[in-house]
Amino acid sequence: MIIFAGRSNVGKSTLIFRLTGKKVRRGKRPGVTRKPVEIEWRGKKIVDLPGFGFMSGLPKHVQERIKDEIVHFIEDNADEIELAVLVVDGKAAPEIIERWEKRGEIPIDVEFYQFLRELEIPVVVAVNKVDKVKNVERVVHFLAEKFGVPYSEIPETFVPISAKFGKNLDELRRLMEKKIRS
Numbered sequence: 001m002i003i004f005a006g007r008s009n010v011g012k013s014t015l016i017f018r019l020t021g022k023k024v025r026r027g028k029r030p031g032v033t034r035k036p037v038e039i040e041w042r043g044k045k046i047v048d049l050p051g052f053g054f055m056s057g058l059p060k061h062v063q064e065r066i067k068d069e070i071v072h073f074i075e076d077n078a079d080e081i082e083l084a085v086l087v088v089d090g091k092a093a094p095e096i097i098e099r100w101e102k103r104g105e106i107p108i109d110v111e112f113y114q115f116l117r118e119l120e121i122p123v124v125v126a127v128n129k130v131d132k133v134k135n136v137e138r139v140v141h142f143l144a145e146k147f148g149v150p151y152s153e154i155p156e157t158f159v160p161i162s163a164k165f166g167k168n169l170d171e172l173r174r175l176m177e178k179k180i181r182s
């Protein structure tokens, strides 16, 4: 099983469509995927997890519930999960992370990355929407520092992509294949 996780609206559904040609969006409201959506692709199960973090119009307790459901799903399926693709919005993430830190909170992307690693699930971080980013390398290094990824492991952990414009998806595929537990 390969899971796709990330904050709401980072482009998970767009990316899965680009990679597999399959539409995973089921939610009625645009930008909101609620339950884990499973698809079969090349003999593998691909799961689009609900977006976590802030979603406009959703009360805090609902957001917390969604986060708990995601955490439980991952814990329950940890043995089966061969790879997690953590999708972040390369344009929005640095600002969001700094805002959380200023409030003294652990940014949800950081928490999530570390949670996956604690379960020993291999993670590829797809830094999406880089078509909107001026200095991509700076963003990648910023994220690596926040996630606690050593400098030497950056190339095997982070891939800057643009799901919308199909940029660097071959590189992402390559890294995903490399990291999948055999």
Ligand SMILES: Nc1nc2c(ncn2[C@@H]2O[C@H](COP(=O)(O)OP(=O)(O)OP(=O)(O)O)[C@@H](O)[C@H]2O)c(=O)[nH]1
Pocket (backbone or CB within 6 Å): 006, 007, 008, 009, 010, 011, 012, 013, 014, 015, 030, 031, 032, 033, 049, 050, 051, 128, 129, 130, 131, 132, 161, 162, 163, 164, 165
């Ligand atoms: N500029 C830009 N926009 C993108 C890119 N990828 C996705 N988007 C846009 O971001 C928005 C959200 O994309 P979705 O694929 O629906 O995001 P999601 O992460 O599945 O959202 P949830 O259903 O909330 O989990 C859409 O308007 C996409 O067109 C990208 O690479 N660049």
